[in-house]
Every structure is written in structure tokens, then in C-alpha cells.
Amino acid sequence: MAPQHPNPEPAEPATLWERIERPAKAPRTTLSHASIAAAAVEMADAEGLEAVSMRKLSGHLGVTTMALYRYVTGKDELFELMLDTAFAGRPPAAPAPGWRGAMRAHAERSRTTALRHPWILELTATQVVTLTPNVVAEIDAALGAFTAAGLDADTAMAAVQAVRAYIRGALADEIGQRELMKRQNWSDGDDLRHAYGPRMNWLMETGRYPAYRDYTKTARRKDDFAWRYDFGLDCVLDGLAARLGI
Template identity: 55%
Template sequence: MADDNEAGDFLWRRLERGARAPRVQLTHAQIAEAAIEMADAEGLDAVSMRKLADRLGVATMSLYRYVRSKDELLELMVDAAYEQVEIPEGADWRETLRARAWATRATYLRHPWLVRLGEPLTPAVTASADRLLATLDSTGLDADTKMVVLRTVRSYVNGIIAGEIELAELLRREGVSDMDELRHAYAPRMRWLLESGRYPAYRDYIRHGRRKDDTVWQFELGLECVLDGLATRLGI
């Protein structure tokens, strides 16, 4: 038997056509906001339909009248989060992609659970892609190349952000508050590795690197390199 999505009765179509309101009056925006607050505070694994229903003061079965599964709830959360990612109006392709990259980074750092969910096919995610593709219209690139440009920048942004989030999780697991404390905790292991003489290039970085903790500078430099490379390779 086909599931809801296979039958075409998915969340966003139901919202578009305006399903009959349940007795308990909630909005999908309220549901998304409450679920996002839970995920921000306790992590994505802490979000369940039962806990969310308790938070909203409704019966769990009432919540299922709005979202039919946890998968739909996660889509709702991602869509609401992507509504926060601003894209400037009237800027050229490079400035638009740069601004979108920084806005995405800020959103993911506010909601680190997003890195686990990717970009499902929701209205806000699709609207973002649509606007970015439209920004590239003036470049004269064909449709396939424009999508490669977007995916290249997105892959850089998502990869760097994932690393930042993993590092923050490592600090939490080690029970330290900053990189200096982490380096102190790891000092014996690091000293043993570097004194082995097997990793001279890495030892040079550890000894002479001055911007190890400057994640803003690192993100900016990498982003500009990606944009420079796209501009040069594609002549735009």
C-alpha cells in the first residue's frame, strides 16, 4: 500500500490546500518553533512527538492532526530554520552567494542539528535555491552549470560548518570551555605524536600557526577561494 508521500498527500500540499482545522487550534509555525527550541536546547534526539505535545499542552494524537510523522515534523523544522537564511536583493551573483553562505553559517551555528538533516524538499529550501539560480541568470551559464555553482558553494559551507559543530561537540564531551583548555587536555598525546618525528608538516603548523582558533577568518578565506575559483574557471 502506498504511503502518504507516494500518494501525493504530503505535508506541504495539505498546507497549501488548507486542511480542516482540528479542535485544538495550533499553527504549524508554533509547532515548528517549539520543536526547534527543544532541538536547540537538548539536541535533535530529544525531539519526539510525545515530548513536543507535552510542551505545547496538547494530546499527542492532537499533534498528529497537524504533522503525521516525525519525518514531517523534521521537515517543518528545517523549513522554519531556512526562513531565517536571508538572501540580499539586487546584488550580483558573487555578493549574493557570499551573503547566503554567511547567513547559512549563522543559522547552522544557532541550530547545529540542521547539519544532520540536509536540505529536504520544502518550500523555504526550494525558494532559496530558486532565488540563487535566478541570481546566476546574468552570467550566461547553462542550467546545469548554474546548479554546479550552487552545489560547490553549498558543499564548502556545509563541510566547514560541520567541522565547527563537531569541534563544539568535542569541547562538550571533553568537559572544557575553549580551545586552550582542550589543548591542555590533549597536550601529552600531542607531544608524543609531534616528538615522534613522523609528522613534520603538521608539527610545523602546530608550532607556527597563529590563527588556529579564528574560525571566522578561516571561513572567509576558504569561501573567497571557492568564489575566485568559480569566477576564473567559468569566466563570470
């Protein structure tokens, strides 16, 4: 009697990116992964991430919702496509000397992309799957800059994460303020300060916040987001250089 073999484990379903790279079958519609992603990005840019749903997207594209499911299994894969498409649209990396130049270029591209697609920060903060080809390529380039400087794999990844944590935090503050101003139809920082003036005046007049009060009276770069971003980045990079001796 032939030996009994246990049932084989069911094969893992192919990921979105594996399916995209398979040879294409004859198209059933004029849809493609690229056209779906472009339309979803357009919707999110105009109305925010909450405006993107399979139903609304199918209406935007003029197809049935079921037609979308031939390309993505649901909203999670749609978000992956959107994220990868946004990263694909980043400005090309200019030649930059050394790890520091590479990380400055990475930070500049990150800010440009986030200002163009503010929903990226929300998406990367709430979605577990951010392993898309263009996202991984960006991290790979950053890792390579540190390993080329002589860091071991663990230290290189920790350094990349430190820089990216600063980038996310700084951009969250900037984009949060920009989105608030957009919702309120405020044109500049003066409009924002005028709106919050009574609250700020009361807080400062309590005398409990002397350093903040001095800032409100003497600061000259309150609305210079780019300067603040670059200054903070330099502090992080200076700290890495001093700590790691690179």
C-alpha cells in the same frame, strides 16, 4: 455493453506543504503547524535532534500525541517543518552585486543559521526530503545568481552544489568542534588543546608529521573559525570564476 475501464491509479497523498496551504478547518486544538515547529526547534536547539520525538513534543506542548498526527504524519514531516522554520529565520539577504556577492551572502546566512541551530547539518545529512519552501527559495536565489551571469542550467546547478558542499564541510568541522567543547564544558580553544596536549605532543614528537608540527608552533588563527571559513569560501569562488570565466 459499456466498455470496461481499468481502475484509476490512486491519487498521491497531499504533501505537508500542500496541506498547509489548504483553507483551514475549524481548529480542534490550539495547535498549528507553526507552533508545532517552533516547539520542536526549541527542543532541538536545547538538547539536540535526538531529543525530538512525537511523544516528547506532545508532552512539551501539553497535548496528546494523537493531536500532533492531525498536523504531521510522523517524524519525517516534523523534521521538514523544523528545517523550513530554521531557514525562515535566516537573516534577510542584503543586496549583493553579482553572483559572487550573492554566494557570499548565502554562505554568511548559512553559517549564522547553522551556529544558531547546529542540528540542521545532521538533519540535512540524514534526511532525504529537504524540499521545503524556504530551502527551495534559498537554492532558487543561488541558481538565479549564476544563470544571471550567463551560465546554462546544468552548470549553474553544479556551481551552486560546489559552493554548498564547501559550506556543509566547513560548517561540519566548526560545529563538530563547538559541540565537543560544549559537551566537555571547555570555554575556549586553550581548554581543548590542554585536554589533547599529551596525545598531540606524542604524535608530533614522532617526527612523522613535520608540516602539522610547524602549524602547531607557528599558526596564529587556530581559533578563528570565521576567518578560516571566509578564506576557504574565497578559494572556492576564485576557482569558479577562473573555470567559468564569470
